[in-house]
Amino acid sequence: xxxxxxxxxxxxxxxxxxxxxxxxxxxxxxxxxxxxxxxxxxxxxxxxxxxxxxxxxxxxxxxxxxxxxxxxxxxxxxxxxxxxxxxxxxxxxxxxxxxxxxxxxxxxxxxxxxxxxxx
Amino acid sequence: xxxxxxxxxxxxxxxxxxxxxxxxxxxxxxxxxxxxxxxxxxxxxxxxxxxxxxxxxxxxxxxxxxxxxxxxxxxxxxxxxxxxxxxxxxxxxxxxxxxxxxxxxxxxxxxxxxxxxxxxxxxxxxxxxxxxxxxxxxxxxxxxxxxxxxxxxxxxxxxxxxxxxxxxxxxxxxxxxxxxxxxxxxxxxxxxxxxxxxxxxxxxxxxxxxxxxxxxxxxxxxxxxxxxxxxxxxxxxxxxxxxxxxxxx
Numbered sequence: 001x002x003x004x005x006x007x008x009x010x011x012x013x014x015x016x017x018x019x020x021x022x023x024x025x026x027x028x029x030x031x032x033x034x035x036x037x038x039x040x041x042x043x044x045x046x047x048x049x050x051x052x053x054x055x056x057x058x059x060x061x062x063x064x065x066x067x068x069x070x071x072x073x074x075x076x077x078x079x080x081x082x083x084x085x086x087x088x089x090x091x092x093x094x095x096x097x098x099x100x101x102x103x104x105x106x107x108x109x110x111x112x113x114x115x116x117x118x119x
Numbered sequence: 120x121x122x123x124x125x126x127x128x129x130x131x132x133x134x135x136x137x138x139x140x141x142x143x144x145x146x147x148x149x150x151x152x153x154x155x156x157x158x159x160x161x162x163x164x165x166x167x168x169x170x171x172x173x174x175x176x177x178x179x180x181x182x183x184x185x186x187x188x189x190x191x192x193x194x195x196x197x198x199x200x201x202x203x204x205x206x207x208x209x210x211x212x213x214x215x216x217x218x219x220x221x222x223x224x225x226x227x228x229x230x231x232x233x234x235x236x237x238x239x240x241x242x243x244x245x246x247x248x249x250x251x252x253x254x255x256x257x258x259x260x261x262x263x264x265x266x267x268x269x270x271x272x273x274x275x276x277x278x279x280x281x282x283x284x285x286x287x288x289x290x291x292x293x294x295x296x297x298x299x300x301x302x303x304x305x306x307x308x309x310x311x312x313x314x315x316x317x318x319x320x321x322x323x324x325x326x327x328x329x330x331x332x333x334x335x336x337x338x339x340x341x342x343x344x345x346x347x348x349x350x351x352x353x354x355x356x357x358x359x360x361x362x363x364x365x366x367x368x
Contacts, residue, residue, distance in 0.1 A: 072172060
């Protein structure tokens with residue numbers, strides 16, 4: 001099986017919030033790492049997950065399909081999904097695929113965490 | 120995929136994606152193409168459809184073929200419609216399968232009506248290309264076609280993430296369409312493999328990501344391509360033919 005060219009790390013800034021830092025490429029091959037981080041976060045009690053795209057440098061259409069699947073799983077589990085540090089190009093992709101209508105997008109992690117805290 | 124230095128302002132995939140679109144625009148199509156239900160339509164993602172959400176994978180291993188993933192994708196993009204089973208037509212844009220291009224699909228239906236819908240090419244690079252569907256298409260969703268190397272064997276893959284777009288489509292799909300869709304991609308990959316002189320079975324897996332119905336998407340039926348194609352063939356096409364015949368006299 002082709003190796004994924006991605007690194008995914010999980011951080012817990014608070015009990016209920018998890019941040020998943022994505023470094024590299026989001027393609028179908030990133031699924032095991034991304035889903036593992038999501039599962040760990042939700043198993044440990046997070047009800048909001050912030051996807052940090054600062055390190056993203058390639059995404060193809062199967063990668064967007066993976067994000068859609070992740071979003072739907074999160075919705076079903078009543079877990080909020082937020083996106084931060086999206087470069088302009090990736091914001092356009094979210095707009096093209098209408099993911100921007102389902103995922104809250106913030107410029108920075110601090111903005112996202114502040115929004116979660118105020119809710 | 121090529122390896123290049125990371126440019127923080129211009130990601131590697133920047134030129135491979137379509138720009139956001141408000142409404143689809145169809146360019147010139149052959150005269151024989153039934154061009155309906157595409158012009159002016161918006162895209163529908165899987166979150167905006169009606170029925171259960173499926174993620175499927177159809178995969179064929181090109182064992183024995185000395186062909187790279189890049190060659191498979193180039194061949195597939197250049198001849199996409201020719202690998203389709205008979206009865207279904209893919210009218211590619213003149214510039215081919217490229218980001219932002221719109222194609223028209225004419226599909227056979229069990230009731231004999233030719234169904235017209237389309238797709239937008241949202242992504243295309245040398246190992247992968249992907250489409251997204253407009254309002255009215257049977258599926259709200261996206262589909263990716265890719266090829267990769269697996270321990271020296273090139274594998275071709277079709278990955279739809281989709282749900283029926285409205286209740287009428289969901290009923291049609293349960294009666295006929297889901298199995299027809301599976302057959303379509305299995306036959307397509309079999310034809311693609313045959314092109315590279317490989318006789319191989321297509322592996323298939325399907326996962327229900329969300330089993331629920333989204334009743335708020337019932338309104339999508341307004342754009343249902345099957346209903347509109349049927350009305351066109353019953354009422355508009357006969358009138359056009361009569362007018363054409365009259366003008367020839």
